[in-house]
Amino acid sequence: xxxxxxxxxxxxxxxxxxxxxxxxxxxxxxxxxxxxxxxxxxxxxxxxxxxxxxxxxxxxxxxxxxxxxxxxxxxxxxxxxxxxxxxxxxxxxxxxxxxxxxxxxxxxxxxxxxxxxxxxxxxxxxxxxxxxxxxxxxxxxxxxxxxxxxxxxxxxxxxxxxxxxxxxxxxxxxxxxxxxxxxxxxxxxxxxxxxxxxxxxxxxxxxxxxxxxxxxxxxxxxxxxxxxxxxxxxxxxxxxxxxxxxxxxxxxxxxxxxxxxxxxxxxxxxxxxxxxxxxxxxxxxxxxxxxxxxxxxxxxxxxxxxxxx
Numbered sequence: 001x002x003x004x005x006x007x008x009x010x011x012x013x014x015x016x017x018x019x020x021x022x023x024x025x026x027x028x029x030x031x032x033x034x035x036x037x038x039x040x041x042x043x044x045x046x047x048x049x050x051x052x053x054x055x056x057x058x059x060x061x062x063x064x065x066x067x068x069x070x071x072x073x074x075x076x077x078x079x080x081x082x083x084x085x086x087x088x089x090x091x092x093x094x095x096x097x098x099x100x101x102x103x104x105x106x107x108x109x110x111x112x113x114x115x116x117x118x119x120x121x122x123x124x125x126x127x128x129x130x131x132x133x134x135x136x137x138x139x140x141x142x143x144x145x146x147x148x149x150x151x152x153x154x155x156x157x158x159x160x161x162x163x164x165x166x167x168x169x170x171x172x173x174x175x176x177x178x179x180x181x182x183x184x185x186x187x188x189x190x191x192x193x194x195x196x197x198x199x200x201x202x203x204x205x206x207x208x209x210x211x212x213x214x215x216x217x218x219x220x221x222x223x224x225x226x227x228x229x230x231x232x233x234x235x236x237x238x239x240x241x242x243x244x245x246x247x248x249x250x251x252x253x254x255x256x257x258x259x260x261x262x263x264x265x266x267x268x269x270x271x272x273x274x275x276x277x278x279x280x281x282x283x284x285x286x287x288x289x290x291x292x293x294x295x296x297x298x299x300x301x302x303x304x305x306x307x308x309x
Contacts, residue, residue: 002027002034005113007122012115018042021096022123026113029053029103042097045069052090052101059088059186061193068093068200070129072190073183074108074136075143083150084143084176086183089136091129093200098125100132108136126200130209133191137216140180144223147173151231155238167242170235177228184221191217259299263292 004015005024018025019041027038027049039046048069051057062069070093073086089108090101100109109132111117117131151173154166191214194200270288 002030002038003113005122007120010119010121012112012120012122018097023097024112024122024128025097025099026109027099027101028105030101038099042094042099044092044094044097044099048090048092049099049101052088053103055087055103057088057090059183059190061190061199063199066095070190070194072133072136072187074102074106075139075180075183076104076106077143083172084147084179086179089132091132093125093129098122098128108132108139111135126203127206127209129200130206130213133187133213134209134216136187137213137220140184140220141216141223144180144220144227147176147227151227151234155234167235167239170231170238174228174231174235177224177231180224181221181228184217184224188214188217188221255303258303259296262295262299266292266295 002018003026004018004020005012005026006015006020006022007013015023017023018038025038025042027034030038030049030053035046035049038044039049045064045067048062048064048067051069052071057071059072060069061071070091071088072091074089076085076087077083078085087103087106089106090099092099092101102109112120112132112135117135120128120131122128151170154169154173157166191210195210195214266288
């Protein structure tokens with residue numbers, strides 16, 4: 001599917017004219033027919049759109065026939081197994097049009113669609129691009145803070161856990177951080193190229209915005225690398241803690257087995273089909289039970305001194 005937007009008096013409205021100049025065309029997993037319709041209306045290279053629809057496409061900048069393709073990776077919330085992933089977002093800039101292409105709807109563009117981004121104007125393509133880059137970096141920072149909160153929650157559970165559930169959750173978060181780190185490094189290269197080269201004309205009023213984007217992206221990258229290192233250390237430490245917790249439980253169960261073995265052994269002796277002491281005593285049963293209690297108490301005291309309990 002795709003939708004066409006334009007800004008009039010700083011208000012974004014939806015239109016049905018993709019051929020109109022100064023519009024923003026937002027394509028979400030478009031069909032072959034939709035791609036052909038947009039390329040015919042705008043003159044955009046067909047391959048520019050098809051390349052972005054490859055889930056493994058790497059961030060880069062490409063130019064052809066006065067058309068600029070900028071591909072970045074933006075974060076998404078994928079599933080319960082791998083909580084966060086990244087997906088390519090293509091931004092195609094021509095003299096008359098601004099086109100975004102993605103395999104699925106992403107949060108990075110929602111505020112633009114809803115008109116919540118101040119200063120957004122679809123004809124001002126350079127600023128629009130930088131605003132999307134800034135929003136992407138901000139989204140990474142937001143999700144990284146969520147990862148930090150989830151890590152703290154899991155850490156509290158790991159102190160008493162003897163299962164692998166929490167470690168698996170930490171592993172999933174670490175996978176997410178690997179995706180984030182790789183994508184942020186690739187995005188950084190794209191931004192550096194925008195800053196160093198003349199691929200895109202950067203107006204003086206937009207220079208500060210580009211620098212803010214680069215700073216925001218570097219901050220997100222540093223956070224992702226820091227959290228990744230912390231998670232790696234935590235997983236190693238808590239694997240040892242889980243193993244130690246299991247050893248404590250096994251030691252406790254072994255102690256209980258020893259205590260229960262003492263009265264069982266005594267009862268076995270007095271249950272033999274031979275002549276034994278107390279077999280004719282009026283209170284023989286009570287005496288045997290008392291002896292069992294004394295043995296158990298003695299065993300408990302002995303094991304407690306050995307710190308087995």
